[in-house]
Amino acid sequence: MLEHNLPIDDLVACHSCDLLHEKTALGTGEKAWCSRCGSLLYRTNNNAIEISLALTIASLLLFLFAQLLPFLSIDVDGNKTTIYLISTIDTLSQLDNVLLGIAGALFLVIIPLGVLLLDLLLLSALYSNKRPLTLFARQLLLLIGRLAPWNMLEIFLLGVLVTIVKLASIAEISLHQGFWAFVALVMINLFVSTTLEPEELWQAIDKH
Amino acid sequence: MAGHRQALTAMQAGLAACHVCGKLQSCRADHHCVRCGSRLYQRKPFSVQRSWAFLITALILYVPANLYPIMNTTSLGVKDENTIIGGVILLWSMKSYPVAVIIFTASIVIPLLKFLVISLLLFSIWKGHSGKLNQQTRLFRIIEYIGPWSMIDVFVVILLVALIQFGGIATVLPGSAAMAFAGMVITTMLSAISFDTRLLWDNE
Structure with a gap:
């Protein structure tokens, strides 16, 4: 075993290649990269928690709008039907293909809504500085981390766009409020995921 | 840029960065992360x-x-x-x-x-x-x-x-x-x- 002569808290290990680096203080928006493999080591962002909390509340509202307001309507030779996002789950559950219904419910509603609600709980607890939260907050953050790779809203949006193009040849499509709420939701989600670093949340929990 | 004077990995130094939360800590067998409580491994x-x-x-x-x-x-x-x-x-x-x-x-x-x-x-x-x-x-x-x-x-x-x-x-x-x-x-x-x-x- 080789010796390192610095305290552990002054060191950071690259998550891609495991090389140890001495931490240096960064200015707002700056990033530290691994000197061996070039992966991102860490970054800082002042009041990331505050901004993320505000955006999470906005996302929850947009999520409700996207699900409950008219999403789009298709018009085939004067036969007009309006679709709600939430009703896709209902339709799928009426088919024989139970697995596809479950996959749809998981990827379109349960996982994205779950992550948003967990984010809201965690961020508001950290923001309001309530005392007895550490254990609870740790569990929340662990769960958020596990769910994150399966949150595919932006991919679903591309799926919506492809579907619209496919249908455009046989029907007249018009987009409604639900669709635009969904677009805004995806944009905000992408922004939050680039602003908020899990390490920052762990450090915030540690400080309590 | 974070500097590294000696080219040393966490494993070589007897340390482990938690796979779940990234916390760097000394690693013993059967250990759990001091920060998030997950099982600690040097490699997955x-x-x-x-x-x-x-x-x-x-x-x-x-x-x-x-x-x-x-x-x-x-x-x-x-x-x-x-x-x-x-x-x-x-x-x-x-x-x-x-x-x-x-x-x-x-x-x-x-x-x-x-x-x-x-x-x-x-x-x-x-x-x-x-x-x-x-x-x-x-x-x-x-x-x-x-x-x-x-x-x-x-x-x-x-x-x-x-x-x-x-x-x-x-x-x-x-x-x-x-x-x-x-x-x-x-x-x-x-x-x-x-x-x-x-x-x-x-x-x-």
Whole structure:
């Protein structure tokens, strides 16, 4: 075993290649990269928690709008039907293909809504500085981390766009409020995921 | 830039960065992370075996996903079965080039690329190759990021099924390839999650 002569808290290990680096203080928006493999080591962002909390509340509202307001309507030779996002789950559950219904419910509603609600709980607890939260907050953050790779809203949006193009040849499509709420939701989600670093949340929990 | 004076990995220093929360700490056997309580490992346990197992499962699922129809359409009594590649060809013939390219890339190219890259990296760990580790790491990060985008076609099927039921004139039903395809994407993602890039660098 080789010796390192610095305290552990002054060191950071690259998550891609495991090389140890001495931490240096960064200015707002700056990033530290691994000197061996070039992966991102860490970054800082002042009041990331505050901004993320505000955006999470906005996302929850947009999520409700996207699900409950008219999403789009298709018009085939004067036969007009309006679709709600939430009703896709209902339709799928009426088919024989139970697995596809479950996959749809998981990827379109349960996982994205779950992550948003967990984010809201965690961020508001950290923001309001309530005392007895550490254990609870740790569990929340662990769960958020596990769910994150399966949150595919932006991919679903591309799926919506492809579907619209496919249908455009046989029907007249018009987009409604639900669709635009969904677009805004995806944009905000992408922004939050680039602003908020899990390490920052762990450090915030540690400080309590 | 964070400086490093001696080229030393956490493992060589007897430390471990927690795989879940990233906290650096000294590592003993049977230890749990001081910050998040997860089991502490210096390398992901059975990383190579798990990666291979999920990748092979995905490869097996890739066959029915491409051979069987991903959706069955009935339009004015005429039944039609659409495979993934059939859908791409249809879109191309309808001059929807951008969408044809998107579906082709997401459904055919990305999964193949994932199979290729992950198995190459696993071979590289096995053989102890240590060349071009920067590129290998970057390649893995790219593959990890683009992997879930393969789900597009599954979402399109879900949407079409839901939309066309209301239409009345035509119906769309999910085909047997839809679940095989979704399963293929999920298992390649699990394969990537199980993969530990640190193992590449341990060969250096």
